[in-house]
Amino acid sequence: GENVEQHPSTLSVQEGDSAVIKCTYSDSASNYFPWYKQELGKGPQLIIDIRSNVGEKKDQRIAVTLNKTAKHFSLHITETQPEDSAVYFCAASNQAGTALIFGKGTTLSVSS
């Protein structure tokens, strides 16, 4: 089945710097790749997603890139702010399209 690897597990940056989180997936049939942000005590919140027919997508300070050949995708956050501090999860759809398979998460800390 699908397996999603995410790294780094923790990331500390200074306010204003950029942050990059990378994920790889194993199932070439995966065609949907969302990113979620989870703050303490809350459920994951969808922040951006990309489908397999697109190589890059941007939404203000957040962008996601997808390399289908290499089977990896990345989250880029520019001009980081303290409120960006959270756990970020990448995910990939399973072959049946019935579930999202999640990475283990990256704890991002933005210090001011």
Add this chain to the structure above:
Amino acid sequence: GAGVSQSPSNKVTEKGKDVELRCDPISGHTALYWYRQSLGQGLEFLIYFQGNSAPDKSGLPSDRFSAERTGGSVSTLTIQRTQQEDSAVYLCASSQTRGLDAFFGQGTRLTVV
């Protein structure tokens, strides 16, 4: 409602007891998922419902776990004879289209003592 609603938000139960967790999806969403998140871990898929189709139960860890979705809306996840390793946050999500744009509730934190 405006979002996915789960109840209770916290549940403490004794080992061996049964528990029921409830999920109210976003109105009009046909797909509903249950996930489990253990401390410091990612999200583990449990079960998926899509309309009137047979659910995908491939993620349920044992036969002590079951779920149902009545009338295509509210879902309950039942754990029988709870064990300490069942302690986790149980998250429910719903989406308009299968596998896409899943919106999560805040979860139920289950503690088995």
